[in-house]
Amino acid sequence: xxxxxxxxxxxxxxxxxxxxxxxxxxxxxxxxxxxxxxxxxxxxxxxxxxxxxxxxxxxxxxxxxxxxxxxxxxxxxxxxxxxxxxxxxxxxxxxxxxxxxxxxxxxxxxxxxxxxxxxxxxxxxxxxxxxxxxxxxxxxxxxxxxxxxxxxxxxxxxxxxxxxxxxxxxxxxxxxxxxxxxxxxxxxxxxxxxxxxxxxxxxxxxxxxxxxxxxxxxxxxxxxxxxxxxx
Amino acid sequence: xxxxxxxxxxxxxxxxxxxxxxxxxxxxxxxxxxxxxxxxxxxxxxxxxxxxxxxxxxxxxxxxxxxxxxxxxxxxxxxxxxxxxxxxxxxxxxxxxxxxxxxxxxxxxxxxxxxxxxxxxxxxxxxxxxxxxxxxxxxxxxxxxxxxxxxxxxxxxxxxxxxxxxxxxxxxxxxxxxxxxxxxxxxxxxxxxxxxxxxxxxxxxxxxxxxxxxxxxxxxxxxxxxxxxxx
Amino acid sequence: xxxxxxxxxxxxxxxxxxxxxxxxxxxxxxxxxxxxxxxxxxxxxxxxxxxxxxxxxxxxxxxxxxxxxxxxxxxxxxxxxxxxxxxxxxxxxxxxxxxxxxxxxxxxxxxxxxxxxxxxxxxxxxxxxxxxxxxxxxxxxxxxxxxxxxxxxxxxxxxxxxxxxxxxxxxxxxxxxxxxxxxxxxxxxxxxxxxxxxxxxxxxxxxxxxxxxxxxxxxxxxxxxxxxxxx
Amino acid sequence: xxxxxxxxxxxxxxxxxxxxxxxxxxxxxxxxxxxxxxxxxxxxxxxxxxxxxxxxxxxxxxxxxxxxxxxxxxxxxxxxxxxxxxxxxxxxxxxxxxxxxxxxxxxxxxxxxxxxxxxxxxxxxxxxxxxxxxxxxxxxxxxxxxxxxxxxxxxxxxxxxxxxxxxxxxxxxxxxxxxxxxxxxxxxxxxxxxxxxxxxxxxxxxxxxxxxxxxxxxxxxxxxxxxxxxx
DNA sequence: AATGAATGAGTCTTCATTCAT
DNA sequence: TATGAATGAAGACTCATTCAT
Numbered sequence: 030x031x032x033x034x035x036x037x038x039x040x041x042x043x044x045x046x047x048x049x050x051x052x053x054x055x056x057x058x059x060x061x062x063x064x065x066x067x068x069x070x071x072x073x074x075x076x077x078x079x080x081x082x083x084x085x086x087x088x089x090x091x092x093x094x095x096x097x098x099x100x101x102x103x104x105x106x107x108x109x110x111x112x113x114x115x116x117x118x119x120x121x122x123x124x125x126x127x128x129x130x131x132x133x134x135x136x137x138x139x140x141x142x143x144x145x146x147x148x149x150x151x152x153x154x155x156x157x158x159x160x161x162x163x164x165x166x167x168x169x170x171x172x173x174x175x176x177x178x179x180x181x182x183x184x185x186x187x188x189x190x191x192x193x194x195x196x197x198x199x200x201x202x203x204x205x206x207x208x209x210x211x212x213x214x215x216x217x218x219x220x221x222x223x224x225x226x227x228x229x230x231x232x233x234x235x236x237x238x239x240x241x242x243x244x245x246x247x248x249x250x251x252x253x254x255x256x257x258x259x260x
Numbered sequence: 261x262x263x264x265x266x267x268x269x270x271x272x273x274x275x276x277x278x279x280x281x282x283x284x285x286x287x288x289x290x291x292x293x294x295x296x297x298x299x300x301x302x303x304x305x306x307x308x309x310x311x312x313x314x315x316x317x318x319x320x321x322x323x324x325x326x327x328x329x330x331x332x333x334x335x336x337x338x339x340x341x342x343x344x345x346x347x348x349x350x351x352x353x354x355x356x357x358x359x360x361x362x363x364x365x366x367x368x369x370x371x372x373x374x375x376x377x378x379x380x381x382x383x384x385x386x387x388x389x390x391x392x393x394x395x396x397x398x399x400x401x402x403x404x405x406x407x408x409x410x411x412x413x414x415x416x417x418x419x420x421x422x423x424x425x426x427x428x429x430x431x432x433x434x435x436x437x438x439x440x441x442x443x444x445x446x447x448x449x450x451x452x453x454x455x456x457x458x459x460x461x462x463x464x465x466x467x468x469x470x471x472x473x474x475x476x477x478x479x480x481x482x483x484x485x486x487x488x489x490x491x
Numbered sequence: 492x493x494x495x496x497x498x499x500x501x502x503x504x505x506x507x508x509x510x511x512x513x514x515x516x517x518x519x520x521x522x523x524x525x526x527x528x529x530x531x532x533x534x535x536x537x538x539x540x541x542x543x544x545x546x547x548x549x550x551x552x553x554x555x556x557x558x559x560x561x562x563x564x565x566x567x568x569x570x571x572x573x574x575x576x577x578x579x580x581x582x583x584x585x586x587x588x589x590x591x592x593x594x595x596x597x598x599x600x601x602x603x604x605x606x607x608x609x610x611x612x613x614x615x616x617x618x619x620x621x622x623x624x625x626x627x628x629x630x631x632x633x634x635x636x637x638x639x640x641x642x643x644x645x646x647x648x649x650x651x652x653x654x655x656x657x658x659x660x661x662x663x664x665x666x667x668x669x670x671x672x673x674x675x676x677x678x679x680x681x682x683x684x685x686x687x688x689x690x691x692x693x694x695x696x697x698x699x700x701x702x703x704x705x706x707x708x709x710x711x712x713x714x715x716x717x718x719x720x721x722x
Numbered sequence: 723x724x725x726x727x728x729x730x731x732x733x734x735x736x737x738x739x740x741x742x743x744x745x746x747x748x749x750x751x752x753x754x755x756x757x758x759x760x761x762x763x764x765x766x767x768x769x770x771x772x773x774x775x776x777x778x779x780x781x782x783x784x785x786x787x788x789x790x791x792x793x794x795x796x797x798x799x800x801x802x803x804x805x806x807x808x809x810x811x812x813x814x815x816x817x818x819x820x821x822x823x824x825x826x827x828x829x830x831x832x833x834x835x836x837x838x839x840x841x842x843x844x845x846x847x848x849x850x851x852x853x854x855x856x857x858x859x860x861x862x863x864x865x866x867x868x869x870x871x872x873x874x875x876x877x878x879x880x881x882x883x884x885x886x887x888x889x890x891x892x893x894x895x896x897x898x899x900x901x902x903x904x905x906x907x908x909x910x911x912x913x914x915x916x917x918x919x920x921x922x923x924x925x926x927x928x929x930x931x932x933x934x935x936x937x938x939x940x941x942x943x944x945x946x947x948x949x950x951x952x953x
Numbered sequence: 954a955a956t957g958a959a960t961g962a963g964t965c966t967t968c969a970t971t972c973a974t
Numbered sequence: 975t976a977t978g979a980a981t982g983a984a985g986a987c988t989c990a991t992t993c994a995t
Binding site: 051052135138139140141142143144145146152167170171174191194195196197198199201202204205206207208209210212213214215216217218219220224225226230231234235238239241242245246 | 281282283366369370371372373374375376377383398401402405422425426427428429430432433435436437438439440441443444445446447448449450451455456457461462465466469470472473476477
Binding site: 729767 | 978979
């Protein structure tokens with residue numbers, strides 16, 4: 030796996046590969062070093078400790094994640110709603126292909142919850158708090174969401190999303206949905222394909238609901254009543 | 261902390277307390293025993309190992325969780341939509357008050373994702389797979405959701421929820437939202453109160469969107485156009 | 492495995508079965524009890540502790556062993572040498588069929604070596620020294636050998652064994668050979684059948700040498716010289 | 723006990739000392755480290771685990787053992803029979819002075835018996851099977867015996883041993899006798915000095931028998947008969 | 954005689970991290 | 975920059991044995 034790439038990157042790549050196949054806990058710094066083709070000691074030269082390495086990984090995850098958002102946002106000729114739809118398709122895809130990165134992102138969200146609760150902040154390892162990469166993450170972890178908010182704003186502007194919606198709230202709600210969607214994929218898989226909910230109809234159904242939420246729906250529910258009232 | 265309660269329960273309570281203040285990893289079985297006022301060995305008499313103990317805890321979490329759903333479902337005079345609203349209020353509350361239990365539930369969802377992917381199943385500790393409590397969880401982990409689905413069905417029947425919605429898909433979408441909502445609470449807290457999104461407006465905004473999704477909205481977006489077209 | 496047999500025997504049989512399949516170290520008192528169909532506590536009623544149980548087993552082994560010797564000695568119409576030959580056949584057979592018992596006997600020999608060396612006696616577990624069965628073993632462990640000595644004496648009397656041999660020394664030498672013979676069976680098995688020594692020719696060759704030793708041989712070594720000198 | 727010797731050797735020496743005074747089971751890896759003047763962790767750096775350490779010790783034992791054989795074989799001006807006699811004197815001496823090593827050798831013979839029996843092989847700890855030193859032992863454990871066989875061959879050539887003997891079978895029989903001889907020393911010690919067999923006459927008697935076996939004996943038993951038959 | 958819950962001493966092993974070179 | 979030998983804290987788990995009932 031070695032090469033003439035700079036060592037820092039080499040280590041990170043090695044870590045990603047190992048974390049992917051064995052998990053964070055189960056991979057030893059020694060293995061990271063070995064896979065990177067360097068010595069254990071050098072690993073500690075580039076990363077202060079294991080959590081620092083993980084924070085570096087998390088930072089990279091957020092950068093990539095932001096790129097996903099950016100790409101969606103930049104694509105020409107798309108309404109805001111289209112972008113959101115794209116996002117809902119792409120993020121779970123990203124999660125599947127880059128599990129370790131996605132897990133790192135979710136882990137960071139949990140970290141943030143603790144970080145923001147004085148009682149819980151003490152539970153966070155000092156090694157994390159001290160990590161330069163963690164510090165950077167504090168600054169940049171909103172960026173993907175910011176782009177998401179811009180998408181919603183765009184949707185409102187272009188009429189693809191209901192104008193009465195508040196972009197921030199709306200986007201964070203969308204993100205919530207996506208995160209939850211991804212988390213539920215486990216139990217749903219377990220259901221099997223004969224049930225009313227299964228891996229095949231889960232995503233389209235979910236997408237439809239999201240769109241209904243964003244576009245609004247004609248209340249076809251009780252047409253008679255409504256219609257009648259018109260007279 | 262000891263008492264005349266049965267030992268098995270005593271140990272579990274002790275574990276919850278310790279997991280809450282120190283996390284799963286950081287609490288040692290010996291401390292669990294000490295806090296329960298019993299010997300280390302007895303802990304292993306009732307629970308095969310640490311993961312077995314954790315699975316027992318997870319099982320209890322699901323039982324409690326189901327009770328939450330049940331209570332909401334049983335409350336008289338509520339429409340299906342009201343129930344869902346209740347749920348969206350209560351679950352994050354539950355999560356906050358019973359963090360360890362809620363975390364256990366989320367952890368189990370992650371476990372299920374691995375469990376359902378042959379490539380990842382091997383990453384699950386055999387100790388977990390062998391746990392009797394894990395086996396039971398495989399059977400019962402859908403039960404809360406089943407009640408949720410009944411709420412949506414009820415809502416459709418009583419007209420509080422759009423009739424065209426498919427109950428299973430809908431409920432799982434709701435659950436996704438709730439899970440994500442809870443996860444996002446961290447970063448949002450971080451925003452502070454001066455921003456457009458903050459802990460105060462996040463929940464009402466989220467709730468409103470959820471309701472829009474479920475009830476449907478008059479397409480106020482382009483009311484003229486639509487209305488006009490009726491003539 | 493339970494029955495109306497007396498419990499003490501039941502436990503011992505259970506122990507033999509378990510020691511056979513798992514070894515002494517690896518079998519737990521709990522398993523012995525379970526297999527015997529009784530409670531763990533009762534095991535300790537009949538046997539003071541694990542080593543006491545093992546000493547009881549060893550005692551039984553010596554009794555059986557003595558019976559083997561006795562049967563050989565009692566058989567009618569056999570010369571002393573025949574008896575020894577029988578023994579050399581039967582003991583390894585016994586060892587194979589009753590491995591645990593045979594191992595117990597060898598273990599006891601090791602114990603005796605330590606017991607007779609003041610420096611090493613302290614290494615013997617007090618639990619063994621205190622065992623009633625160990626005490627009994629001190630008294631009876633020579634009995635098989637005594638019968639063996641009688642066989643040699645018999646052989647000398649009936650002319651099948653060289654008269655100049657001293658029975659005690661001779662029998663203990665024979666026993667030494669048998670023990671060693673049994674121990675070597677492992678490495679010899681490993682040789683495979685294509686070598687000059689293999690499991691098939693090892694026993695007959697060994698037996699022949701033993702007989703030569705006991706009967707004496709014409710010095711065919713340098714027949715010419717010797718023969719010649721007679722003229 | 724530390725020094726500038728290489729650590730690996732240091733650890734082994736420490737282990738030998740501790741195994742000697744306390745036995746394998748009773749000595750803890752921590753003590754081995756302490757006695758070697760190093761940290762516990764380093765012990766595991768050089769030896770994968772306790773059984774690996776023991777296998778390393780066993781390997782060393784076989785090397786030493788082979789040296790004993792070699793020294794005897796190399797000594798000038800000795801007939802094959804003399805060499806065997808030397809061996810019979812030296813090996814028990816070696817056993818007494820290097821008990822741990824000798825025990826390790828015997829233990830390995832037992833191991834080999836299990837190893838060669840499919841039903842029993844599973845009883846061998848995987849830690850042993852995986853040990854590099856065990857693997858090496860599989861290759862070299864015959865070497866001492868090979869030298870022994872050469873001694874017998876030599877004895878046959880130089881006329882000190884009966885020519886009709888087969889060297890392999892003969893040597894393994896000798897080795898069997900030596901092993902058994904050593905094992906019997908315990909019970910014989912127990913007899914005391916007033917009996918017909920005792921530590922003083924046991925060895926000379928044993929040696930004499932061995933020589934008779936190897937050299938052959940004039941059947942002085944019934945000289946008349948034999949002599950007569952010549953005429 | 955009989956049970957089985959309860960005890961707790963005993964130990965191997967792992968691994969992140971350091972530091973002399 | 976780079977190495978890898980060296981450290982040592984940390985923790986899960988077993989099981990012989992006891993004892994109240």
